[in-house]
Amino acid sequence: MANVKFHSGEQIPLEMHKVRIVQKLNLPSVERRLKAITEAGNNTFLLKNRDVFIDMLTDSGVNAMSDRQQAAMFIADDSYAGSETFIRLENKLKEIFDTEYFLPTHQGRACENIISQILVQPGLIVPMNYHFTTTKSHITLNGGIVEELICDAGLEVTSSYPFKGNMDVIKLKAFVEKHGADKIAFVRMEAGANLIGGQPFSLNNLSEVRKVCDKHGLILVLDASLLADNLYFIKTREQECKNMSIREITLKIASLCDVIYFSARKLGCARGGGICTNNKDIFVKMRELIPLYEGFLTYGGMSVREMEAITVGLDETMDEDFISQGPQFIAFMVDELMKKGVPVVTPAGGLGCHINAMDFVSHIPQEQYPAGALAAALYIASGVRGMERGTLSEQRNPDGTETFSNMELLRLAIPRRVFTLSQIKYVIDRIVWLHKNRNLIEGLTFVEEPNILRFFFGRLKPVSNWQEKLAEKFRKDFGDSL
Numbered sequence: 001m002a003n004v005k006f007h008s009g010e011q012i013p014l015e016m017h018k019v020r021i022v023q024k025l026n027l028p029s030v031e032r033r034l035k036a037i038t039e040a041g042n043n044t045f046l047l048k049n050r051d052v053f054i055d056m057l058t059d060s061g062v063n064a065m066s067d068r069q070q071a072a073m074f075i076a077d078d079s080y081a082g083s084e085t086f087i088r089l090e091n092k093l094k095e096i097f098d099t100e101y102f103l104p105t106h107q108g109r110a111c112e113n114i115i116s117q118i119l120v121q122p123g124l125i126v127p128m129n130y131h132f133t134t135t136k137s138h139i140t141l142n143g144g145i146v147e148e149l150i151c152d153a154g155l156e157v158t159s160s161y162p163f164k165g166n167m168d169v170i171k172l173k174a175f176v177e178k179h180g181a182d183k184i185a186f187v188r189m190e191a192g193a194n195l196i197g198g199q200p201f202s203l204n205n206l207s208e209v210r211k212v213c214d215k216h217g218l219i220l221v222l223d224a225s226l227l228a229d230n231l232y233f234i235k236t237r238e239q240e241c242k243n244m245s246i247r248e249i250t251l252k253i254a255s256l257c258d259v260i261y262f263s264a265r266k267l268g269c270a271r272g273g274g275i276c277t278n279n280k281d282i283f284v285k286m287r288e289l290i291p292l293y294e295g296f297l298t299y300g301g302m303s304v305r306e307m308e309a310i311t312v313g314l315d316e317t318m319d320e321d322f323i324s325q326g327p328q329f330i331a332f333m334v335d336e337l338m339k340k341g342v343p344v345v346t347p348a349g350g351l352g353c354h355i356n357a358m359d360f361v362s363h364i365p366q367e368q369y370p371a372g373a374l375a376a377a378l379y380i381a382s383g384v385r386g387m388e389r390g391t392l393s394e395q396r397n398p399d400g401t402e403t404f405s406n407m408e409l410l411r412l413a414i415p416r417r418v419f420t421l422s423q424i425k426y427v428i429d430r431i432v433w434l435h436k437n438r439n440l441i442e443g444l445t446f447v448e449e450p451n452i453l454r455f456f457f458g459r460l461k462p463v464s465n466w467q468e469k470l471a472e473k474f475r476k477d478f479g480d481s482l
């Protein structure tokens with residue numbers, strides 16, 4: 001966003017775009033919200049959109065498109081093979097990453113499937129700054145082992161460390177020396193580390209990781225799904241990069257990695273994904289799997305319209321005004337909540353505002369899913385849909401015991417260019433109310449529990465009638481207001 005000072009001294013993020021297409025929203029009554037969350041098995045993934053007022057579930061595939069993106073969709077070249085649309089996308093990726101080869105996929109996790117099938121063998125380890133849900137599932141499905149080497153600050157909920165997504169390079173060195181390079185499938189760095197609050201790595205950290213990879217002949221894979229936020233943070237927080245353009249930073253990052261993959265549901269603000277590399281050997285191996293799982297090599301499961309939108313979206317990602325909107329709205333929300341004493345992840349990251357449920361509802365034990373309970377409670381109090389990112393998003397161990405997550409977060413994603421500041425203020429208001437009434441919130445327990453990625457469609461129930469009591473308190477305090 002542009003550098004604009006307010007005469008009042010107030011610091012608020014200023015949108016550098018105007019809204020030209022709108023969608024009507026519906027705010028159901030608290031009685032309806034109570035019913036809806038029960039019908040959804042207390043899982044916000046299972047709520048119907050018609051019952052949701054502000055949808056902060058995710059930033060995936062729900063970012064607002066620009067007029068240029070929509071215009072590009074009209075000129076999409078529909079053909080099974082060899083479409084001009086594909087060539088435009090391929091060329092755009094060559095331009096911003098300087099990579100020779102591109103494989104299209106239908107979304108981010110499809111890249112993870114293909115990369116894991118080619119590079120992971122049973123017993124091999126993948127050291128990474130931090131895991132993502134689908135990443136871990138694909139690596140373990142192929143018999144691999146995930147090893148997280150995030151820097152210590154990364155797991156501190158509140159911190160002033162600007163690059164909490166950094167890998168601990170000393171730990172990486174020791175790890176490689178201990179296990180030997182032939183036990184390692186590849187090293188993975190995730191931009192805007194999702195599960196710890198959209199936290200960035202620094203360019204310097206990535207360079208240090210690269211040095212370790214070079215020394216031991218290891219492949220470095222970048223998950224660039226949340227690269228846009230990470231680019232903004234490198235530009236604004238890393239002293240050495242102050243004078244570099246977003247394009248220069250992007251090229252530098254790409255030059256340090258062997259394989260780059262991304263979800264275009266986030267990067268590029270449309271729907272799709274892809275893998276970029278300069279490594280011909282890896283490219284040739286992965287290429288065989290694309291027609292098998294995705295579609296022919298010139299669409300990979302994406303519609304040509306979406307591919308045109310991604311091409312333009314990637315170009316717009318190189319514009320600082322464009323990529324700053326999300327982080328600045330998030331910083332506003334984090335600052336306002338902190339002022340009111342609500343525990344949040346700091347410093348503000350990308351992707352969304354993350355509430356620390358471990359502290360917010362410290363009376364709920366981890367086996368009763370504090371972040372999941374908080375997500376259900378916030379929905380009842382506001383019609384706002386967030387996403388649990390804690391123990392519920394983990395998988396049980398083979399012996400049936402829980403893997404307790406390092407953090408219990410309620411993630412309130414802020415899709416790019418979608419919400420206005422008054423909507424953000426409404427969300428803040430209801431969270432503050434809920435925080436004052438937090439002792440009314442109790443835990444959840446599973447009624448139906450899938451074995452894999454249980455958070456997507458598992459069903460839960462409250463451990464008592466606490467949700468009715470919360471709705472009653474809402475009525476008492478807000479009267480007939482929605």
Ligand SMILES: *Cc1c(COP(=O)(O)O)cnc(C)c1O
Nearest residue numbers: 107108109132194223225263265
């Ligand atoms: C969303 C995401 C993915 C998976 O992408 P999909 O398009 O949802 O399959 C992988 N890694 C990260 C960091 C993500 O945020």
